[in-house]
Amino acid sequence: MAATIETLADEGYRRTSFAQIAKRAQISASLIPYHFANKDELIAHTLEGIATGWDAYVEQQVVTGASAGQRLERYIQASLAYMGTRPTHFAALIEIAFNARTPDGKLMYRSDEDDTGLTLLVSILEQGQQDGEFRAFDPRRMAIAIRGAINEFFGAMHKPGVAVEPYADDLIGIFRRAVAR
Amino acid sequence: MAATIETLADEGYRRTSFAQIAKRAQISASLIPYHFANKDELIAHTLEGIATGWDAYVEQQVVTGASAGQRLERYIQASLAYMGTRPTHFAALIEIAFNARTPDGKLMYRSDEDDTGLTLLVSILEQGQQDGEFRAFDPRRMAIAIRGAINEFFGAMHKPGVAVEPYADDLIGIFRRAVAR
DNA sequence: CTGTTTACTGATTGATTGATCAGTTTATAG
DNA sequence: CTATAAACTGATCAATCAATCAGTAAACAG
Numbered sequence: 523m524a525a526t527i528e529t530l531a532d533e534g535y536r537r538t539s540f541a542q543i544a545k546r547a548q549i550s551a552s553l554i555p556y557h558f559a560n561k562d563e564l565i566a567h568t569l570e571g572i573a574t575g576w577d578a579y580v581e582q583q584v585v586t587g588a589s590a591g592q593r594l595e596r597y598i599q600a601s602l603a604y605m606g607t608r609p610t611h612f613a614a615l616i617e618i619a620f621n622a623r624t625p626d627g628k629l630m631y632r633s634d635e636d637d638t639g640l641t642l643l644v645s646i647l648e649q650g651q652q653d654g655e656f657r658a659f660d661p662r663r664m665a666i667a668i669r670g671a672i673n674e675f676f677g678a679m680h681k682p683g684v685a686v687e688p689y690a691d692d693l694i695g696i697f698r699r700a701v702a703r
Numbered sequence: 704m705a706a707t708i709e710t711l712a713d714e715g716y717r718r719t720s721f722a723q724i725a726k727r728a729q730i731s732a733s734l735i736p737y738h739f740a741n742k743d744e745l746i747a748h749t750l751e752g753i754a755t756g757w758d759a760y761v762e763q764q765v766v767t768g769a770s771a772g773q774r775l776e777r778y779i780q781a782s783l784a785y786m787g788t789r790p791t792h793f794a795a796l797i798e799i800a801f802n803a804r805t806p807d808g809k810l811m812y813r814s815d816e817d818d819t820g821l822t823l824l825v826s827i828l829e830q831g832q833q834d835g836e837f838r839a840f841d842p843r844r845m846a847i848a849i850r851g852a853i854n855e856f857f858g859a860m861h862k863p864g865v866a867v868e869p870y871a872d873d874l875i876g877i878f879r880r881a882v883a884r
Numbered sequence: 885c886t887g888t889t890t891a892c893t894g895a896t897t898g899a900t901t902g903a904t905c906a907g908t909t910t911a912t913a914g
Numbered sequence: 915c916t917a918t919a920a921a922c923t924g925a926t927c928a929a930t931c932a933a934t935c936a937g938t939a940a941a942c943a944g
Contacts, residue, residue: 534810536717536802539901550923555903557921596768613813620801622716631858663873666859667852674851677812683843692844700877720931731893737889737931 526568531613535621562622569618572611573639579604581642590650590697594668597643598693601672605679606686612676640665647701656701668697707749712794715800743803750799753792753807754820760785762823771831772879775849778824779874783851786860787867821846828882837843849878 525547529538540561544551558564583600587593605612619631637644643665650656671693678684707726710719721742739745764781768774786793800812820827824846831837850876859865868879 534802534804537772540903541900551921552903552905552924561902620797621717623715632861637862659876660869660873662864663870664877666855666865666870667874667877670851670853670855672851673847674847674854678847680813681818686848688841689844689847692841693848695840696845696848696877696881697881699883703882721933722930733894733933733935734892742932 523564523568523571526564527610527614530568530617533587535617538617542665565622567612569622572618574616576611576615577642578586584642584646590646590653590655591701591702593646594650594697594701595694597646598668598672598697599690602675602686602690602693605676609676609679616676640669643668645675650701657703659701663696664700667700668693671696672677704745704749704752707745708753708791708795711798711878712791714727716798720796746799746803750803751827753796753799757785757792757796758820758823765823765827771827771834772882773830774827775878775882776875777829778852779878780871781848783856783871783874784791786857790857790860797857821850824849836884838884840882845881848881849874852877853865 525543526538529543529546531544540551540554543554555561558567577668580597580600583595583596587596592600620629625632626699640662644661645659647656647659647664651658651661674691675684677687679686706724707719710724710727714723721732721735724735735745736742739748761778761781764777765774768777801810803811805811805814821843825842828837828840828842830847832839832842855866856867856870860867
């Protein structure tokens with residue numbers, strides 16, 4: 523699975539074949555369908571592994587926040603830090619999200635449900651509103667905007683003059699203003 | 704090329720083969736490499752067509768704005784309206800961006816240059832700062848955040864309770880606060 | 885009508901894909 | 915040490931891919 527992540531990140535989804543993965547892992551290509559029965563299953567397991575590790579990291583940082591505002595800050599900071607420190611994992615995540623298909627044939631990032639990645643953020647925003655710390659707004663749409671601003675960083679992070687810390691500071695500033703009463 | 708866009712949006716990059724495109728266009732598969740010499744060239748031309756049409760639409764809306772604040776509003780509104788009215792074009796754009804490779808082998812969305820899609824937005828922000836209308840911030844990073852918030856809408860637009868107009872209004876509100884002095 | 889260019893087709897090629905399977909090696913259990 | 919199960923390999927399969935090419939149909943110019 524580590525070799526799968528590397529291959530996805532380096533070669534892209536299209537070129538991530540059993541042969542390519544096996545070459546990196548230095549195993550026979552036929553060993554993969556022996557363990558995973560299916561390519562889709564290999565991808566699904568890989569995705570699950572990445573998502574779990576990422577969620578755990580972000581949540582671990584978020585819970586240390588005393589207020590909703592602090593938790594929002596840490597959410598942004600941790601998400602961007604994850605991208606900065608594990609770009610390979612995130613690259614693999616994107617490759618899967620934009621190429622893998624659910625059993626019904628729909629692309630994963632367009633699946634009707636799967637708001638799982640947004641629930642933590644939404645709950646932070648809702649808590650802030652209940653506490654009277656944040657102004658009134660739609661938590662779902664605000665969460666989409668925040669998440670988009672975070673995700674966009676990955677495509678830009680390798681370009682000259684773009685680094686984690688200043689972008690994190692900017693995002694925190696932007697969305698602190700956005701939720702402030 | 705219309706068939707190419709449809710195939711990309713419906714089937715995904717992986718399944719967008721000469722055979723699939725030809726079936727939709729009701730032509731022989733071998734006619735495509737006759738006109739385009741290369742699959743990469745077909746994709747490049749398709750991408751250029753989509754990008755040009757999109758840029759023209761957004762720019763047409765933006766120039767009608769009297770102030771930088773108005774132009775920013777129209778940029779957000781027009782970008783989201785484009786996604787809402789031409790989801791097929793945007794889906795194809797994403798498929799290409801996350802799968803096609805530049806001649807040097809790098810995936811397009813990670814290419815070092817190609818800030819072309821951001822220049823208009825950056826120039827709006829810089830103008831607003833020069834006019835004293837906007838506060839001091841890094842225009843490039845602000846543009847990345849805005850663009851991310853816009854792009855994220857595409858993945859969420861088909862989910863229940865998410866529509867163009869309210870999301871556009873929210874984004875305008877968020878980033879008006881973000882750039883305000 | 886004729887000659888020539890252009891548009892188009894169907895057949896075919898070599899390479900790569902995911903997957904299966906018979907057989908071999910390694911680990912584990914008694 | 916032996917027997918059984920698990921891990922693993924290499925050969926092989928049909929399907930699909932981009933691309934080539936010889937040959938046909940259509941458009942067009944004089």
